[in-house]
Amino acid sequence: MSTSTIDEHAAPPAHTHRTWGKAFDDLRRGWQQRELWGHLGWQDIKQRYRRSVLGPIWITLSMAVTAVGLGLLYSQLFPNTQIHNFLPYVTVGFIVWNFISGCVNEGAEVFISNEGLIKFLPAPLSVHVYRLVWRQVLFFLHNLLVWAAMLVIFPPDGETAHWKLTMLMAIPAFAILALNGLWVTFLTGVISTRFRDIPPIIGSVMQLLFFGTPIVWEMSSLSQKIKVTKDVLELNPFLHFVEMLRQPMLGRDIIWHHWVVAGIITVVGWALALLFMRNYRARVSYWV
Template sequence: MEAGGETGVAAEHPPRSWAKAVEDVTDGLGLRRLWAHLGWQDVRRRYRRSFLGPLWITIGMAITAAGLGLMYSTIFGEDPAEYVPYMAVGFMIWYFVQGSVQYGAEVFIRNEGMIKQMPAPVTVHVLRTVWREFLLFLHNLVVYLGLLVIFRPPVDWTVLLALPAILLLVLNAGWVVLLLGVASTRFRDIPPVVGSVMQLLFFLSPIVWPVSVLEENAGSQAWLAQLNPVYHFIEIARAPMLGTTQHWHHWVVVGALTVGGWVLALVILRNYRARVPYWV
């Protein structure tokens, strides 16, 4: 009876191990049809009963690029042919980052019913969120193709570097969603704090304001912008997409954040994966 009791306790509360953390990730990836379907349904549900459906994502980005791009190019005294693509691509990347962070902070809270009723790896909900935000990003890429035709930025073979840059964005979205999702189930103050921080990061990131303007006006203090991680994620993707000068230190910073972030996320997954259903 005593041995059976110990076995029952061990089964109810599985021991913390790296094997179980890795198994959760691999099993989640194996359920691709599940999280891919759920992510696509999230996009469709957002525009349910609308005539154009998800095409409103592309239309909204086009309106933002045309309206804000032309207005702020006048304010900053920039050439619209250069500034509009600069701002539009910045917004595309920012929307992906913002969506991953803000929805990631509520990923398990929003899926409380599914978590309690359907036994599945917690990474299924993480992948669902990242996939949904990536689908929205793909819709916005249609506007990018239009910008290439209208403004003809000096794009060359270096545009291929945008592919590993986007891959790094997706990989980092994974650990961010996982880390914030677990933390937010335990501490419910995190989602509103994340919302406030993201508002601040938007104004601190080179999305609306050009980096060249910062360097001209901030002088030796321009290096402070390097402390903003979003700045590096935007630059590794936007530079090749627009054919502008690529600074390799952005790749170094993003690479370090990718490795460090996933190590931290796996530690959290190892220690607190089994507690998520109880916390939600």
């Protein structure tokens, strides 16, 4: 009498799940469950600061201390730096970078950390991606309190009506940034679930890219000191997303080529993420 055995770690037949329709359906059904991932994202923040006196206010305080401390420090390293311009510049840079690094670093473990839910809760994979990006949005909103304080203490130069109108461009800029956070989270999450050495590598690379992105330094100052051309510095894709959002948040004139580059990255990134969703979405539950 012969018995058949089933390998619980074997992937399902590829041809039954590799369709574009299933990839888009996962995104659609995940979005329809926004009440679920919206609640889970908020609970993640409450759980992180459970039993603390100030609760989520620590998010704002830690950002304020970091931005002010490093802003004051680096203002002494660059000549002719005006603190009333440099401190808001560094603050907004940190706020934007905090969102980017959160999506990339935590995105690398988005499926690994939700192993139990993926195996036992019949929900679209995109629910976990939406949940993570929503959590980063909540962090971003908390940190906007620091940005608002900077605007009060150091109002932008120029006519008030002009920079207030310019600031409205921060809304579509952040929408583009969040769209990129979604595809980055899914892409790094799938790759890291299959290859577990990827998350620490991503963490190390992000630390390196932090120093290569104009967060605590300005491009004009660095290029003068070490003779690096502006074209070389702009090979860093994170630079364009930081500047695309920082310029309107500081009431500065918009440099549109940052938007063009960010738009191209958005289209290419989503195409790559959808390809991975089509080919590997069904295998994630077997890899975690």
